[in-house]
Each structure stands twice: as C-alpha cells, then as structure tokens.
Amino acid sequence: MTLLQRLSRPWIWAWLAAALAFAATLGLTSGRGAGELAYAALSFGAFAAIVGMGQMLVITLGPGNVDLSIPATMTLAATLALKVMSTDPGTALLGLGVALAVGLGTGLANFALIFLLRLPPIIATLAASLIYQSLAIWSNRGLRIKPPPGLADFATGRFLGLPNVAWVGLALALIVWVVLERSVWGRWLLAAGQNLRAARLAGMPVEAVRAAAYVTVAVFAALAGYLLASFSGGAALNMGQEYLLMSIAVVVIGGTSIAGGNSNVPGVWGAALFMFLVVSMLNSYGAGAGVRNVLTGTIIIAIVIAASTRRPGA
C-alpha cells in the first residue's frame, strides 16, 4: 500500500490531528509532561471512544439514525449500579451486571418505540431519554454514593503503563472492529446502511440488524456510565451531558460516513483523543471556554463539508 493510499484513509486524519494537538500543547512546555498528557488523553478519551463506537454503529445504519438517549442511559446505568453496590466491597461485578441490564433495557425500549410506533429515531430516543433521566433522578435522590473501593481503584488504575479504562476501550474497539470487518452481522449492518432496500432484497434480516445496533449503543453507553462513575468517585446527574455531542462528534471526525454504510473504528479512537487534546491545547494557550467551543464546532462543520465534497457525484 502506498503512502498516498494510506493518507486517503479517513481515520488517518483524526490521528494526525490528535498528534498535532499533542505536539502543539507540548510545544508550550518544551516537551515536559508528555507522559502525563498522553495518560490523561487515554483515560478521558476512553469514555468518548466507548460511547462513540456505539453511536457509530447506529449512524452506520444510515441517515436519520442516531441515539440521543446516550447521556440519560449513562446516568441511569451509573446511578442504579452504584445504588445496588452501595460502596460494599466485592459487588463490582453485580454493579456491572446491573449497568449492562439497564443498557439492554433502554436499548430495547428505544427500538420498540422506533419499530412499533414508527417514530423517527431522533424523537423516539429523545422522548425516551427524558424518562430515563427521571428514573435516574428518582433513584439517585441527590445522593452521591461512592463506588466500592476496589472498583474505584480499578477505574483509576493502570496496567502496563496504560489506564485500565483505556484497555477496556481498546478491547471493545477490537471486538467492534472484528465484528464489522469479519462477521456476517457486520456485513449486514454495513449493507443495511448503504441501501436498506437493497439489503433487504438481498435477503438480509435488516430489522434484526437495526435492533441489535440500537441495543448495542445503549449497552456501550451503560458501560461507559458505569466506568465513568467509578472513575470520578460517584454518579452525578449531569455526568452524561457532554457525551451526547461528543459521541456524534467523534464519529463524524473519525471518518465514519454520515450517509451510512461505512464505519471507522480506529478513527473513533483518534477523534476521541483529538477532542481531549484540542481542549487541553487551547487551555494551555489560555483560550477560554468560548473559543474552545467555537473552534470545536467549526472543526466539526469543516469536516462534514470536506467529507461531502469528496463524495463522488456531490
């Protein structure tokens, strides 16, 4: 494969941008703190990458498919898991089970609304997320329950120099990549996203594929919520807030096609790192939150426009 072909792979750009932001930040400190910065990027990037990969599967289904209930699912899964564990040692797996069950439930509920009520996914996941949010508020009651110490140690700990949460994110990325690239189910998902009607007429079970994608995104969000709450010492009602825009942004920046049918797992990770690094770069250059947001928005739109002009026939 030539260098040019490599450069034309969309995920390369997310990684180049991340590397650039990394270098620019270090330029200010003349190289000091590189390890710490990379470690922080991997820690925080892991959460964005996990929810981003879920969102990617849904966006791959084609235009109009998106899950807006990610923040609510994260919060609900985290609060219920912490409540069940109630800081007791040895309950980490029980909590994980609860969180994943919550994800399964919200995913199935979302798809039931989409499939049975024929609601556009945007409005279905939006309406449902309000209910999940209420459930989270009700179950949490403003308490801040700490995660069991062992779990908190795991979430903030490291293995072979990398944060444990990054290992989880990387393992999931590997699984998602294998499923998309090698499995029958991945083929079906990619085909359904390119042309739902053609996929159906080729004999593919497109509704089952759609259901599985919506359940997967919810389970990933639940897992991210569980880990984030353990990482930050408790669940907060607004803990998922920034991950709605983040999940869509990392998918788009990572080179996944918004038109569907084309996933990009490495790009999601690159974009997740980039989103963290660009914020820390702007911070270290003294830019305020306003400038940061304006630049983030501009980058997203520029990438969408660049992707659309590269599209054949557009």
Place this chain on the structure above:
Amino acid sequence: MTQNANAPVVTLTEAAKHFGAVRALDGVDLSVAPGDCVGLVGHNGAGKSTLVNLINGSFAPSSGQVAFPGGAAGVRSVFQELSLCPNLTVAENLRISHPGLKGPGWRRPARAEICAALDAVFPGHGIAADAEVDTLSIAERQMVEIAIGFAPRGGQARLVILDEPTSALDAGIADQLLAHVKRFCAQGGAVIFISHMLGEIFEVATRIVVLKDGRIVAERPAAGFTRQGLVDAMGHVATEEAAREAESRPPPGAVVIAAEGIEARRGEIVGLSGLAGHGQAAALARLYLSQSSDWRAGRAPRAVFVAGDRPRDGVLPLWSILRNITASILPRDARRGMVDRDRERTVAEEWKRRIGIRTDDLSNPILSLSGGNQQKVLFARALASDAPVVVMDDPMRGVDVGTKQDVYAMIRAEAAAGRTFLWYSTETEEVCQCDRVFVFRNHAISAELAGDQITEERILQASFEMQEAS
C-alpha cells in the same frame, strides 16, 4: 399576438438524446401546430418519455434542435408520476406553479381559477379547492394535475403534454378528459397525448406518431391507421428461434410458489409482461418479501431477488465486487458467525468466470464496473445461492446484447437443473423465452399465456386496451 396563427408551437429537427452509449432518442423530426392533437404511442423504451422531456425543457437535446416559434410560455406537462405537493391544498398547489398569484387575498383568485379549470375539464368533479391533496384519491389527484395543466396561470395553455393521463381515471372521467382535449384543440390549443389505451388515441388524436427504438417509424393522420396496423407498427417480429427453444424444454414439475395470482412450478420460467408501471415490479417485490424475513436469514433461503433498478434495489455502492457477489450467501458459508473469506473468494472467482464479469480484480469497487457488468454481479449474487426460486425484476436494463445471450443460456440451464424463475421484463423478446407469461394491465393480470400463445402480438394485445374507450 401578431404572428401567424398556424405557426407551430414546437418544432423538433433531428432532435436526439443520448445517455452514454444508449440512444434514447435517435433523430426525431416532429412539429406540433395549434389545433393538433398528436397521439404518441410506442412500446417500453421507445423514447416517449425522452421526447416529452426534450419538449418541456427537462433535458437539452444531445444534437438537433427543439424550437418554439412563439416562445416556450404556455407549454405544460402533466407527468405520469404524481407531482403535486401532498401537504398543500388544491388551490395552494396552483400557487406553486403560478407565481403571479401575489399579495393578500391571493387565495380567492386561486380558488376561482382552479375551480374553473376543474369545472371546464371535469364537470361535476366534486373536488373542493381547499381540500388537502393527500386527502384526495389517486384519481382526484390526477384530475387536479390535469386541471392545473390546462389552467391559464396568468397566460394561456398553448401545448399540454398528457403522459398516460387516464391511467388512474375511470371510464366516465376519462371521457370528460377526452372531450375537453377535443374542445381545447378545436379552440386552437395543441395536445400531445400518450396512452396505452388505443381506443382513446383513436378518439382524440388528429395525428398518430409511432415511436420505436428512439425513432419515428410512422406518422399519419389517425384515420390512416387501423388498430391492428398500429400494434404492428409498434412491435417487431418475435424471433422464431427463441420461441422454438421455449417449446423444447422438458415439462416442469410441482408448484413451488403461488402468490399474487402467479403460480410457478419447479423448473419453470414464468414471465411477467405488460407495459412498464402496471404493477409487475410491485407484485414481484411483495412476492419476494413474503418469502423472506425482516428478522431472520437462514442458511437456505427460499427465494433470491435479482434487481433491475440497480441503484435503488440492488447495488451496495460502497462495496467491492466481491462483497456484492456474496451478499446473499453469507450465512451459508459462515463459521460461527464469521465470514469464511477464503471460501467467499473462491465462490466469487468461480462466478466471475462463469458469468464473465469483466474485471482484473474482484476487490475493485462495484461502481467501477459498467452497468451491464454490475447487472452480472447481481445475477451472480442470486445464482450463487441455493434458493429454489429466483425472482427477477426486469434485470436486463442497460445490458448489451452479448451479455443477454449469455444470461439467457444460463437461465435456461439453471431452470433445466430444477430452479424456478419469475421474470418480469419490459422487453417482449425476453418474455418470449418463458414457459408461461402473465400480462399485467392496470395493476391486475389481464392474460395468462402459455406455450404457443406466447407471441409478441398476443402480449401487445393484452397490454393495450383494444376496445373503444366507452
């Protein structure tokens, strides 16, 4: 206006339109003068729609000229597919194509104008100007479109092109339209009237133009044609050879599928024919969908589908040729849910050879292939499976002659081996290859032909309404 009242509204001189190598219209001379009602007939793909699109300005001619001696204003088209805004009312739809309606109180004149137009064409229509279009029946929508075509809209209609205007109308309403067309032409308007109802053509047309393969093959005053003569002018003699081959096949076996009024036996090639858009494709799609599931895909599907509308129904555009070929056989060749990539490539290479897909590398994108080769990929996708029934939705569109012969041979061989084919085709020559043919007209089966009965003439007769429009 000061110019000569008899100057033609539109004159086409050697007008041609090519889409790539396809000559949709191949040098046409036609002139339509005020008072003319030109009946335009021709079989599928004869170039009727292309001619209409040249006149209404949707396409520019590839060569030759389209001239409007009195200007293009007042040239209107009523399209076959419904082109109203369904969320707007009848009067509001007039507003879309009548920018002259302005200012407060534009609704009153809009209502008056559309009511007058509807009253003029369809007396006693019963359509309210304030009814939203999506509350109307298909026939009522068609009536509104026709009325908007004839409405003054700030000027005057001089040439109205009606493309199958009566397809959704019942006989009484259709008669009203025909009467109006005659009145309109008597008052100096011009009409181009396209219909599969030959009775209607004979009733309104002053002149009949027959298109075949992008050329005008006959143009005479209506009185110069007989019905049979018209059918003969449209068609061409079926190849004797193909007909004989159809007879020489062994008798088919047990019934394997019966749905939508269509019955097919094991090893049989069943054709669906009739003019395009008379419900064949929809019936086939329903039939296929009833044989497969939205939720499960087994290792041995009951049926496979070969799409003819490749971009809409068949091609997965982001994928390689390889992945497009194996799309329907993934579960069969998978191991524990994982695609067996070696086996996938073996199968694809074998079909590339057998069906002759012209490419160096199956990893190339599907869109790098020509249309005909893309179609071969879709055939390979279907034939590579073990499904006993193959459903084909006009699969030869844009396929060159050589490929067609290869595919015909392959279909015959597969049928002899026991597969059943359901084959919708817009080309009569292909339908003549079938063991049995169902002819569709107006979304219903109008004739079932078998063996010797399958001739181009019989199919054309069943496709066109031969009786007088009563």
Place this chain on the structure above:
Amino acid sequence: MSFLARHRIVLPVVSLAVLLALTFWMQPRAMSYFGLNLLFNLAVPIALATIAQMMIIMVNDIDLSVGAFVSLVACVTATFLNDAPLLGLLILAALILSYAAMGAVIHALALPAIVVTLGMSFVWGGLALFILPTPGGAAPGWLRTLMTVKPPVMPMAVVAAILIAAVTHLLVIRSGIGTVLRGVGGNSRSVARAGWNVTALKALAYGLAGLFGVLAGMALVGLTTSADANIALRYTLLSIAGVILGGGEFTGGKVSPTGAVIGALTLTLAASFLSFMRLSPDWQIGAQGAILILVLTARLVFARRGGAA
C-alpha cells in the same frame, strides 16, 4: 378518513384544554388574571423557539442548535443591545443572516442538517460564553417593560401567544410564499420544476427560523432580566417536542404554527401541572417524555384508523 386525522389541530387543542381544566380543578386560584400569568409566564420564549424549530422542520430538516442560539441571543440582548443598541441590532441581524446562510449551505452541499446544526450549537455556545463568561448583563428597559406589561382582560403571556400564533399563521399558512415554503417540505422536486430556486427558499426558511430564535432570546431576557450562556439549552428539546405535540410531522412539510404555539403552552403548563399534582419533581422531566410518547401513540392510532376507514 377520521375527523381527527383530517383536523390535525384538534388533538393539541384537546390536550391543552384537558390539562388546563385539570389544573383549574386542582388549583382553582389559578383561574385568574394573575394565576394565568404565572402559569404561562415562560411560555412566550418557548413558543417563539418552537416556531423557529417549526420553520426548519417545515423544510424537512431538524435544528439541534436552537437552544444554544437562543442562549447566544439572550447574551447579546443583555449586553450589547442594552449598552449599545445599534451595535446590538447589527449583531442580531448578522445572526439571522448567518442562519439563512447555514440553510443555503446545507441545501447546496446536501449536508446532513442534524450534524451541521450540532456543530453550530458549539459555535453559538462558544460565542455566548465569550460574550458573557459568567451570568449577568441586564435587560434593556423597554424590553423589560414590554414583557411585563399588564394588558386588560388577558395577561401578557396569553396575548403574546395569540399574537404569535396569528402572525405565524398568516406568514406560513396564508401567505403565498409560506405556501411555497411548505411545498418545499411536501415535494421539493415539484417546486423546483415549477421554476423556484430551492436553495433560496431553504435560506428563507432558515432565515425565518433565525428571526424567531432572536425574538425568543429577547423575550427570554425581558422576563429574566439577565442572561447566561446556558440559559436556554433545554429549548432544543422543548422546541422539537412542541412542534410534534402541536400536530407537526417530521417530514412532508406538515406543520401548524397555531399547533406549535399550543404545543409550547402545553409543555409549559405540564410543568406547572405536575408540580400542582405534588408529583415529585424527580418525575417532571419523565412525565414530559411520557406525554410526548402518549401523544405520538394517540396520533398513530388515529392515523391507522383513518387509513383503514
């Protein structure tokens, strides 16, 4: 076709009436000039934001940046418009124009509106933070007076709601250009074939959305007297819900301005009603989601019946 399917406005009106009746029954004191004012006080900016969202949904797109945009306008209103009115007006006009430009770009380059507006929400939010890093500012006096004026017979909020519904009804439903804009949502090919420039029409629809977004932000500051960069973020969801509650549909240009205003009033009232019901505040957001799903289910049932009849 059933009566309800034909008259899309019936369901929103009935929902509002039922909710209002229940509220009065539980809290008879609300049935007064002062009570109504309290109930519907915050409805005016929400109704305006809902109309803004409706303009976008009318042309088959969706705007995820309404909340951030209204927040930005609120910040501009509480700072520039108060301190240097002319500059403030210029900024607001530029914001409306940039909305129109966004619509033109989305159509001309065939971009997904959901992602572009999502990106723009970062931009608007960032600009708002830039202008007003911490909550503050002050409402221009005239705006404050306008929003707190006490007209005879009916409270300001009700008068304003009726006025907004009437004006937008004239603009979107009655006027010729509004009809063409709805036509873009219904069948843009047919509109293009009749000789219209669809890119310009989309720009117009987005520009109108920008205009009503600006009005929403100004009204909000007139009520709250100060602004902050996150003041109206929830308006994005509220405005989508309001359009849908009001009988609008996501595609096909089927929108109802009167319905959208009623939808916004219903959402505002639902919050008050739920607190009257002594429903724990935990459930208030969820109840809004449940109401939304309920209304959509009801509509689906009626549509099915209508289709079968």
